[in-house]
Amino acid sequence: MGNLVWWELVRLARRGHTARARVLLLYTMLLGAVVFASSSWYAGNPLALLRGTADPLPPAAAGRFAHQLAFALLEAQLVLVAVAMPAYAVAAVSEEKDRGTLQLLLTTEVTDREIVWAKAVARVAFMLATLAAGLPLLVLTLLLGADPGLVATGYALAAGTTVLSGAIGVHAACHAADGRAALIRAYVQSAVLVGGVFLPPLVLLSPFAMLFYRLELDSEALRVVAAVGYPVAQVLVGCGLVRDAGRVLRRGGATAGPPPPTAFPEPPRGRAEPVVIDLADLPPERGDIGPGDPILWKERSDRVPPLPWVRPLGLLAALLAAALFVSGGWALLERTMRALDPAEALRRVQSPAGTRGPSGPLLVAAGAIAGWLYLLPLAVGVTGCVAGERFRGTLDALLTTALDRRGVLGAKVRVQIEQRLGFAAWAAAALGAGFGAEGGLALGLAVVAAFGAGAGLVVALGAWLTVRCATPVAAFRLCLPALVAVGAIPVLAWYFTDWDDPGRATAVLAWGACGALAAAAACAWRAGVEMGRGE
Structure with missing residues (x-):
């Protein structure tokens, strides 16, 4: 990959993406904390909690509160990764296509596989560094009594989701001809592979559900699957997508070879021959514009x-x-x-549950x-x-x-x-x-x-x-x-x-x-x- 990884990171920093991404992460986690405090029965009135006039919680309830607060912050972190990472990864390749600089990059000694892997690794490293901005907030929940295993599982799932989302974005950008088509393709694939289209039963296999299993279930085997097996599977799938993207980098763009043959009839060659135009080959009539717009x-x-x-x-x-x-x-x-x-109406009245x-x-x-x-x-x-x-x-x-x-x-x-x-x-x-x-x-x-x-x-x-x-x-x-x-x-x-x-x-x-x-x-x-x- 050479110096291309470092150049991608420097370019992101020069454009101000580093500070914006970290601030966006903190805003997302703050929103998750506010939503959790508003819906939790521990806190009661959120304004009373902020003013410090809420009733103190017992030690067991405080530990449970910190445990669920850490879960809310980790879920908000996963949401940001699933939403923002495909766009960052798509831009790594689509910007080169839209500006017409991909052809110049392909003329260098760097191979197609090195280009794709360098851009994918740079964007993944950028997002992983961004996730470190939320670590102090989660350390505070550990001081309040949250489970360190839950925080470790959340960061493992966030890392695996980052790799998978980045691979999806790079794969879509290499297959699509322009940035907008690549962005749509990336989010459709991300909704299926990351979010399970947010519909049951597919959503039960998403990283959001895996973090929920780690919170609520006591199965040790399921904890190992959520903390190790699932992120490793995400990384393997992401590596497969990036490998396939390196094979199709030259397709669908200006370097794909000669243009396709024209749909119009070729001009006569040699002696002059009458050109017969088939009416079926003509474009359809649009009709008169009329007095409207x-x-x-x-x-x-x-x-x-x-x-x-x-x-x-x-x-x-x-x-x-x-x-x-x-x-x-x-x-x-x-x-x-x-x-x-x-x-039936009487039975429903007697037992509404x-x-x-x-x-x-x-x-x-x-x-x-x-x-x-x-x-x-x-x-x-x-x-x-x-x-x-x-x-x-x-x-x-x-x-x-x-x-x-x-x-x-x-x-x-x-x-x-x-x-x-x-x-x-x-x-x-x-x-x-x-x-x-x-x-x-x-x-x-x-x-x-x-x-x-x-x-x-x-x-x-x-x-x-x-x-x-x-x-x-x-x-x-x-x-x-x-x-x-x-x-x-x-x-x-x-x-x-x-x-x-x-x-x-x-x-x-x-x-x-x-x-x-x-x-x-x-x-x-x-x-x-x-x-x-x-x-």
Whole structure:
């Protein structure tokens, strides 16, 4: 690998990524501690805990509190690794492709395998050094009585997840032609290999679940698997991905060989011959522009086809969501029919415990998948609508026209919202039915409102970022935290809702929807102002 590892680390430090990553880690761990203190029954009122007026805890309860606090901090650390590491690893190779410097790097004496391994090792070392910033906080939990084995297991899982996520990012960047496609590919693979798509039963094999097993279960064999076997397996899988990435570094880019043959007929050679044009080879007619918006007409007629692997993957996800939706709807219908039976209604009144059925989880899982099928293409399209024009060098020509600049942005964003709108309606119906069946109508409406407001925030933030950023990759990367937060709303709401008293969850979701709408309005206003300036 030579000096390429050191050069990658120096370049990250010069760009300020070291300080930003450490601050982001500390913010994430602080957020995890706040969420834990707010939901823990030990602390009671979090404000009283911060003021020092809370009742003191017994020694046994204090040790348990420190144990669970360390678990919350380690889980927050794993979340940051799973979210941030693929983007850092993708940028190591995609930036070279986007700037056109990969060809120069390939002309050196460094082999393809050395280039890929050096970039992967540098990004992994960078993230492992970042994780050291949270070590003082976890040492404090050890002083309060936390289990050192839990902290060691958490760091082992974080190291294994770092290696696996970095390998996924480098592997996706070597296979994809540009940075945005590589970023999408990396996060899809990371959701499967790291998070288990956050749906049972696959999520039970994720590093988050392994840390939970270490906290709650007393099996010594399972502790060894979580602390040693699982991280080693992650490292082996990551090494296999990096090895495969070194073989395909030269594919899919400018150095892949001669360009493909043109789709137009070759010019006549030798004696002059009449050129016969087949009407089937001509592009389809777009029709007249009409009196409407020309930008809207152009965007609707110039839809970019998806990548070859995106269509079958989306089809499989849609089929899975349809199967879950049908199963959950059928279970909900059977539950409703049983509730109409007087004997069944009397039994439910006498023994209300255990009356929840499988309809809620199935419908919520279907809604979560349908929501991602709408949100992910929406974020990709919105963040690239103006930044893509700037990256291709056509934005200046577009701004010199007599068209209203805010209208141009609005037309581009509108086309992206219209695409796959059926998935949004599907997600809203499934989430509303799933949460409404378990927690009442108010909770179902609150979840639907929170999801809709979150989608609006993704659109408005993406519109603002696409105006400000120089490339679509940078805009999508900055919009990614909001996308992940909105996509995780159904899962988080399901896991943290107290089904015996869903009023608190309803209030939190309602206030969250109001905050998301306010933030979306601010981002939309700012996007219009900066688009009007034409900077």
